Amino acid sequence: MKMKYAYSPSQNVFLMIQWKEDYISAGSWPDDVIDVSDEVFNEFTSSVKGKVCVAGQDNLPAWSDAPAMSQEEMVTTAKATVQALKNEATAVIEPLKDALDGGYIDEADMPRLTAWQKYRYDLTKVDISSLPVDFPTKPDRS
Structure with missing residues (x-):
């Protein structure tokens, strides 16, 4: 079944036309709904780094530069990144540490x-109060 889509510039949202009665x-x-092609829907519902979908001057979707993150958003992102990197490190360390503790770790x-x-x-030791954050270099996983 081929889906058909519509776009509302005032709400900057895509809608499925087959569900129009449900929306109503x-x-x-x-x-202000405008019918759009599958190609337009697919393009503007995918992620493009540093861009956001906005209503263009012609009321069709368009790419615009993403607004800069606030200080609070940057700190939150840095905290989450540090935690994710710690989790990754722990996942690598734990089996190696188990092998060390058990006395069967390979010398290599x-x-x-x-x-x-x-x-x-x-x-x-990462200082997230000083942005941008300077992360340590990750060791090789192998």
């Missing part, structure tokens, strides 16, 4: 364990 029943079908894995432990420690 719910009182949410905009007055010792430098890898040490590098990842140091990296995880360095992540605890």
